[in-house]
Amino acid sequence: MTMQPSCPSPILQHETVQMAHGAGGRLSQELTARVFMPHLHNPVLDRLDDQARFEAEPGRIAFTTDTYVVTPVFFPGGNIGDLAVNGTVNDLAVGGAVPRYLSAGFVLEEGLSLADLERIVESMADAAHKAGVVIACGDTKVVQKGQCDRIFINTSGVGFIPPGRDVSCRNLRPGDAVLLSGTIGDHGMAILTTREGLSFQSRISSDSASLNGMITDLLEAAPNLHAMRDPTRGGVAATLNELAVSSSVGIELDESAIPVREPVRGAAELLGIDPLTVANEGKVLVVLPAAEAGAALAVMRAHEYGKEAAVIGKVVEEHPGMVVMRTPFGSRRIVEMPLGEQLPRIC
Amino acid sequence: MKFIDEYRDPACARALLDRIRQVARHDWTIMEICGGQTHSILRNGIDQLLPSNVQLVHGPGCPVCVTPLETIDRALCIAAMPDTILTSFGDMLRVPGSGKDLFMARSEGADVRIVFSPLEALQIARDNPGKEVVFLAVGFETTAPANAMAVHQAAREGLGNFSELVSQVMVPPAMRAILSSPDNRVQGFLAAGHVCAVMGYEEYEPVAAEFGVPVVPTGFEPVDLLDGILKVLEMLEAGGATASGVVNAYGRVVSREGNPQARRVMQEVFEVADRPWRGIGVIPQSGLVLRPEYARFDAEKRFDVGHIAPQESPLCRSGEVLQGHLKPSDCPAFGRECTPQNPLGATMVSSEGACAAYYRYHRNSL
Numbered sequence: 052m053t054m055q056p057s058c059p060s061p062i063l064q065h066e067t068v069q070m071a072h073g074a075g076g077r078l079s080q081e082l083t084a085r086v087f088m089p090h091l092h093n094p095v096l097d098r099l100d101d102q103a104r105f106e107a108e109p110g111r112i113a114f115t116t117d118t119y120v121v122t123p124v125f126f127p128g129g130n131i132g133d134l135a136v137n138g139t140v141n142d143l144a145v146g147g148a149v150p151r152y153l154s155a156g157f158v159l160e161e162g163l164s165l166a167d168l169e170r171i172v173e174s175m176a177d178a179a180h181k182a183g184v185v186i187a188c189g190d191t192k193v194v195q196k197g198q199c200d201r202i203f204i205n206t207s208g209v210g211f212i213p214p215g216r217d218v219s220c221r222n223l224r225p226g227d228a229v230l231l232s233g234t235i236g237d238h239g240m241a242i243l244t245t246r247e248g249l250s251f252q253s254r255i256s257s258d259s260a261s262l263n264g265m266i267t268d269l270l271e272a273a274p275n276l277h278a279m280r281d282p283t284r285g286g287v288a289a290t291l292n293e294l295a296v297s298s299s300v301g302i303e304l305d306e307s308a309i310p311v312r313e314p315v316r317g318a319a320e321l322l323g324i325d326p327l328t329v330a331n332e333g334k335v336l337v338v339l340p341a342a343e344a345g346a347a348l349a350v351m352r353a354h355e356y357g358k359e360a361a362v363i364g365k366v367v368e369e370h371p372g373m374v375v376m377r378t379p380f381g382s383r384r385i386v387e388m389p390l391g392e393q394l395p396r397i398c
Numbered sequence: 399m400k401f402i403d404e405y406r407d408p409a410c411a412r413a414l415l416d417r418i419r420q421v422a423r424h425d426w427t428i429m430e431i432c433g434g435q436t437h438s439i440l441r442n443g444i445d446q447l448l449p450s451n452v453q454l455v456h457g458p459g460c461p462v463c464v465t466p467l468e469t470i471d472r473a474l475c476i477a478a479m480p481d482t483i484l485t486s487f488g489d490m491l492r493v494p495g496s497g498k499d500l501f502m503a504r505s506e507g508a509d510v511r512i513v514f515s516p517l518e519a520l521q522i523a524r525d526n527p528g529k530e531v532v533f534l535a536v537g538f539e540t541t542a543p544a545n546a547m548a549v550h551q552a553a554r555e556g557l558g559n560f561s562e563l564v565s566q567v568m569v570p571p572a573m574r575a576i577l578s579s580p581d582n583r584v585q586g587f588l589a590a591g592h593v594c595a596v597m598g599y600e601e602y603e604p605v606a607a608e609f610g611v612p613v614v615p616t617g618f619e620p621v622d623l624l625d626g627i628l629k630v631l632e633m634l635e636a637g638g639a640t641a642s643g644v645v646n647a648y649g650r651v652v653s654r655e656g657n658p659q660a661r662r663v664m665q666e667v668f669e670v671a672d673r674p675w676r677g678i679g680v681i682p683q684s685g686l687v688l689r690p691e692y693a694r695f696d697a698e699k700r701f702d703v704g705h706i707a708p709q710e711s712p713l714c715r716s717g718e719v720l721q722g723h724l725k726p727s728d729c730p731a732f733g734r735e736c737t738p739q740n741p742l743g744a745t746m747v748s749s750e751g752a753c754a755a756y757y758r759y760h761r762n763s764l
Contacts, residue, residue, distance in 0.1 A: 316399055379408040380620060382443020384759040390492075390738055 068163040073193030082191065086169050090176035093185040095152070103187035105152060108211040113148035115139060116207040124171070124201050126245050128237070128257030131204055132174035134332060137261045138283065139208040140182045144263035145279040145335060147218035147270065148210030152187040153179065156205040161196045171202065182261035184208070216270070222277035223298035227366040228344035230337040232265070232351050233258070233359040234310040235287050239329035240318045254314040258356075260333030265354040272350040273343040280336050285389050288327040290336055291374045292388040302374045304364035304386065328389040338366060401650075405619030411447075414624035419449050421631045427453045427583045428630050429576070429722050431569055432590030433460030433750025434618050440759040442620045444627075452631065455583065455722035456755075458572050459590050461537040462489050462748030463720060464675040467710055469565040470495035472703040473534050476563065477508040479701065483526060485519035486534040487541075488512045493747045496708040516548035516562070523552070523560035532697045535562040539593045542566050542686055543660035546667035549688065549695045561697040564687055567673055569593050570601050571684035576721050577609040584722050586630040588616040588623070591648040596664075598656030602644050610642040617648040667692055676744055677710070677717030716743035719752050726756040733757060 071078040088096075095103050119135040129137075136153065143150040155175065159168065179186055187209075237258040244255055262281070270276060278298075282290040287309070295302045311319075311326050319326045333356055339347055344362055351357030374386040404410075430436055436456045439445055445454050458464055474495045477484040484500070491500040491512065504510040509529075513519050516533045523531035535545040545562060552560040569590060576584055589602055594615040602613045612633035616626030626647040633641050646652055664686070673685020688696045698704045713731045718724035726732055726745070736742040738754055745751035 313399060320399070320402065378442050379406070380411050380442055380444075380447060381408075382446040384441060384443055387758045 066165055068159045068161055068165060068168065068193055070161055070193050070195065073159065073191055079191070086165065087172055087189065087191075090169075090172045091155075091179075091186045091189070093187075095185055095187045096189070103152060103154070105187065108149075108151075110214045110216070111212045113143050113146050113210040113212050114207070115142040115146075116205065117142060118203060118205040120200065120203050121242060122200055123242075123245055124167070126257055127241050127255065129259040129332075130171055130174050131202060132171035133178035134257075134259050135204040135206045136175050136178035136182065136184070137259050137332060139206040140178075140184055140261040140263055141281040141332075141335070143208045143210035144261075144266045145218070145281050146210075146212065147216045147279070148212045149267070150182065150184050150208055150210040150261075150263050152209045153184055154205075154207045155186050155189040157189070157191045158199050158203040159191060159193045160199045160201050161193055163201050168202070171204075178261060182263055218270075218276060218279055220278050220280060220294050220297040223294055223300045223302075223338050223366050224277065224340075225300055225366050225368040226341055227277055227338045228341045228362050229291070229302060229304070229364040229366065230339070230344065230347060230351070231287065231309065231361055231363045232262070232335045232337070232357040233333075234312045234315065235282070235331055235334065236311060236315045236319060236326035236329035238332040239286065240315045240326075242330075243322070243324075244318050255312075255318060258331055258333035260356050262333065262335050262356055265351060265357050266335065268350045268354060269337065269347055273337075273339050273347040275343055276337060276339040276347070278338040282331050282334055282336055284330050286326070286328040286330055287336065288325070288374070288386050288389055291386065294336070294338065295374055296372045298366075299371045301367040301370040301372070302364055303367050304374065304376045306376050307379045308361050308363045310359045310361055327386060341365070402619065405617065405621040407621060410621050411624055414621065414628055415447055418452065418624065418628050418631060421628065421635055422449055422452050423635060425451045425453075426585055426631060426634055427455055427722075428586045428588065428627060429455045429457045429584040430588040430616070430623070431457040431459040431573070432588075432593065432618075433463065433748065433752070434592070435588060435590065435616065435623060436460070436752050437750050437755050438618050438620065439623060440755040442623075443759075444620060444623055448627070452627070454627075455725075456719070456752035457587075457722065458576075458675065458678065458720040459538060459569065459593070460745065460748050460750040460752070461541065461567070462493055463716065463744040463751045464567055464678070465490070465493070465536045465565050465744065466674045466676045467495060468674070468707050469534075469536065469563065470499075471706045471708050472698065473500065473532075473563055474498065474503050475703050475706060476532050476697060476701050477503045477510050478506075479530070481528065482530045482532065483509045483511060483522060484532050484534065485511050485513045485522060487514075487536070489748050490534055490536060493744050494741055516545050517551070520548050520551055520557070520560060523557055524555075527559060529559060530700075531560050532701075533560070533562045535564045535566060538567055538569060538590070539596045539664075540590075542664045542668065543596060543657070546663045549667050549692055550663055552695060553692060561695045561700050562688070563697040564668075565673075566668065566686035567675060568670075568684055568686065570605055571681050572675070572678075573602075573605050573613075574609075575678070575681045575684070577605070577611065579721065581723055584611075586612040586634055587614065588626045588630065589613050589644075591615055591617045591622070591651060594648065594652040594656065596657050596660050598654050599644050599646060599652060600654050606643050612641055613644045615644070615646050615648045615652045617651065622648060675720070677714065677720050679717070711742045714743035716745040716753065719745050726753040727760070729753070
């Protein structure tokens, strides 16, 4: 029997993910062919071998992995798909690497709508395209309903660090300037306020974005740049504490210089949460010699994702391993490593 | 942010600090009642900006801190029961009971959910008719009206699967207990702005008169706090009759009679009773319990957990901290046996707890 164009496409018989979609049989092939490949296809992936193969580039290899388990899966400003690409691209870029190849491992919950899955895959493809990386290999497993929360995605990434480049969290020196590429807390507050169903949700959007483009320009403008980190979970507070400990230096921040969007400030006030501890997915903290701060700032501000970049503090010799905030009132306080889950206050 | 930024204005704060330096000629000890005020004072470093003859001591107004250990253990016991959903404000989940906290109970399979309001817990009860839904109703007069309203609504709807584990406390009896203590150092109070928003400030007039102290309802922003401190100092320095009474420094929120609707629903659902405070002990007539006609919504009775009465760590001196006798950093266990990761007492748990605030902002002298 020949397949007629009028025959219903088998995948359309299912509107949701079935256990068989992960069993390696015909339905698995269908899922790959109909949902994944149309969006993600590229010369490396199209070979459909058990491994991706590509040419190495000069310099060192950077390799990273991250697993994405966000609730809700769709949120203002993005979804788990673009997040999984942007997060891994940024983890490579902040090490001074040029991100090139990503893997994508999916754990799907039985019953996930295929339309939702396709939207997620499409967002991954768009994000990868925008970042100039390819999804080089992938895998899908399906688990029974209740065994995961709709969809989990793991992405690993490979990039290449050009010879001579040394960007590391151990490189901070007293006198360095600390720069931040824009407003803090947007991603975490977008998630939290959507999850909790608070009425101001629509005004806060995630900042999820790949920063490798801006970072390339930045490294050109500030070749002696010491360190970069993306302040994701735990926010700027956690990241700066890690940097201070890694380099055994102190960091001093200027509270009035840290950009926070009004709705984020409002939501944080209401929930009793410090925006400094809230996750970002499209921001980078940059530490470099003070002499290069001006050039770095100009390059960041010229870029789509760095318009609100600011110098927020400096590296000091005093209080090694500790981050201290200067308040607008002239007093100082310790910026602690956040403990864990953000807990809204009682009153 | 409107109505916030004005009260964080550095120029305004500096002007108030100048006035405070002019006014304060003697040594004074002032207590801010509310944990939210403590948090703001330390976050903004207000204590570092005050002249050295003005000391702030931190009061008992942190609901997480004063909720007795037995309440946590009772909540843990209820959470472990089958077909039960325990709901709570977020910061109660990390408060250690005798063995574990509610997060650990959740990881062991208990259905423990964070809610922002008891009315949300009520909705969970409507949505889960086959389960018992319990709300951990802790807090001061600020949380009492909403907690009362949830029970009131449940009664009106005839919702049989909702109950509250109540540990409500009130500020004025705690102030009396502090002022009556032979070791008392407190000479004036910043009253808790949000408590006063509900209750008004008339109930502080007899306390001020009886003990001859100034009581100033105060907000939470730096300018609010400095304004409240200045008003207390002006009264103390004036001496005589002026040094005793209530002056409102939070006029944009607080009135003399408070919020009559909120007070009405509190009175309808709750009645005054003796209440244990964590670290302090029982303070007479300092708490609220459900009235007999609402007894069927009392989780303590429904789940028969009233007999659970555990012992505190002997190292923890949070009671002295909560009464202003001991600075957190002077406690021998502070930062050693007791840290936010491994808290011995609740003052180290809540973001509003004095010990946690000290640990977070002033761990080492800067």
